Amino acid sequence: MERDFYKTPKSSKLIRLFWKAAGADRYILERATYSDQVKYMCLGGIIIATGLMAGLAGGYAFYTIFEPRGSAIDSNFSWATSALSIVFGCFWGLMIFNLDRFIVSSTGKGDGTEVITWDEFKGAIPRLILGAIIALTISKPVEIRMFKSEIDAALHEEQLKTRKEYEKRTRINYEDRLALIDNELEKIEVKRNDLVQRIKKAEKEHTDQLQGRAGAPAGDGKLAQALERIKNNLILQLDEFDETNKERVTELTSNKRKLILEMDKELAKNEQVASGLDGLLERIKLAHEIAGFWISLFITLLFMAIEMTPIFFKLMLIKSPYDFLKENVDELMKAEQGILIEYNYHKDKQGQERDLVRHIHKEKLLVEKKSLQQVQEELTKYAISKYEEEMKKKIDANPTAFVKVQEN
Structure with a gap:
């Protein structure tokens, strides 16, 4: 978008892919500043990288579980297992990618400042726990691949x-x-x-x-x-x-x-x-023994940091033109759909301020329906009164026609 004072850089297909991965709105970003575009591009890049690492780790774990069993130091490569591992790795990577995308896109920016308050952190705890679990599933297969030579030698001795x-x-x-x-x-x-x-x-x-x-x-x-x-x-x-x-x-x-x-x-x-010892569980146990507690912990923390960085990143974001533009679009959408929010309208029983959400279109339709019902009731009453007058005239003209006398 061109202006007299600023020209927003044109985005490439790769940048738009990163935006989509971060759950950002392309329409708004193309009208925001370059810094906003870079923020969400980096955020999406982390999410895509996490999905790729998850796919590689999942595929390697799948191959380790289902590979032909034999001596740990002998190579027993299987094309069939490799093909299945690639399929599973793609599936696992896409699943983790979508899960990360959901976690990040559903994480708010808190109060819009760099400081992460306790309330903001407390609200992000469920997402952080989920991110930690994902990080563990990624780090362990990578860990056993990093120490594969040492693990193979130790596993051969165990065999x-x-x-x-x-x-x-x-x-x-x-x-x-x-x-x-x-x-x-x-x-x-x-x-x-x-x-x-x-x-x-x-x-x-x-x-x-x-x-x-x-x-x-x-x-x-x-x-x-x-x-x-x-x-x-x-x-x-x-x-x-x-x-x-x-x-x-x-x-x-x-x-x-x-x-x-x-x-x-x-x-x-x-x-x-x-x-039979040549399995994923035995390799993870040997990896812990070979690498030691601290190295294994460091690798796990590294992947946890990569997985949780986007969450903390969103909490530390300062409100920028993108956020104000997004809020403006949200308000316009609400106004267009007839949604009116009166903030801090009342307090609940616990003393917390609550918003009043009004749906104008719904209220308008209800008023129309209610008015129509009232008119129909009045017309019905008027029709009954007219019918009563007409019947009285007929009775006055010929009352015996409406009275039947039973003879003994």
């Missing part, structure tokens, strides 16, 4: 410890069950070995008797035959023992083989179990 611990617990669990089977097999084997040793001893005594090494005459005498019968009897006992315990040994051996295979499968899962 190795987890794998070792899982393997140890798995072996203990299965070794106890295998020990029971081995003990029973060992008992059977001990009994069988005892029979085998007795058979070997009987064979040796029989052979010695046949060859005369036992102190008796050599040959197949009665003693040799008795020793042979003992040997054959022991062999029969061994055959009966094997036949009796064959099914049990086979069952125990099969169970042992199954337990070993099952244990091998469980041990093969240790990598999968360790890979």
Whole structure:
């Protein structure tokens, strides 16, 4: 807008985008001063930057949650997860952008001075709390990305410890069950070995008797035959023992083989179990441990400052031509729509001054409706009175027509 004393700079599309993000009125800003344009351009720039950071943080958090699990130091890039992360990041960024835009546009300028009074701050507390929550959701994904190398190394160590611990617990669990089977097999084997040793001893005594090494005459005498019968009897006992315990040994051996295979499968899962640590929560915990309390707090406060700056900025704004022009437009709009406000018109029960809001168009319509109703009531009364006069004339002319006499 051109004037003799001042020429308002022409705005570009980018500046108008920032104005829209800040919730400012382009029509009024193009008729205000350059300082007003810069204020709301900077305010909108902060809001857009916050939305972009929120989109990047949300997309990275989404990818961290749903990325393929594996070793922390190995790269397991997934195009499908990346595409979904981009979609979610755009959605999250737009949502935070609109939320910030609503928070800032709904925040007033207080009393229009640089000083933030307690009443102004108290009114902004709900918006500040909401801004702090948004800042936390943005800062944590950014924090784990900043310390990604250190987190990956620490997470890999945790995965190795987890794998070792899982393997140890798995072996203990299965070794106890295998020990029971081995003990029973060992008992059977001990009994069988005892029979085998007795058979070997009987064979040796029989052979010695046949060859005369036992102190008796050599040959197949009665003693040799008795020793042979003992040997054959022991062999029969061994055959009966094997036949009796064959099914049990086979069952125990099969169970042992199954337990070993099952244990091998469980041990093969240790990598999968360790890979389960590669999640967002574990990375946030490690980020706090690696960065320390103060660095983590500083990063969070940094994003909280960025998120809350527009709110404090609005509270510290001094009234400028834009504000007066906006108030003038608001009053003109109210006047055009027939809205009349009488400020500090009365006090409520608590002693606070209240405004009286009058809607002129509504009152005019109500007066018209009320007047029309009164006229209709008067006309109705007049019509009834005329009808009464007309009926009286008819009765005077012929009263018997209106009276019916019942004869007995």
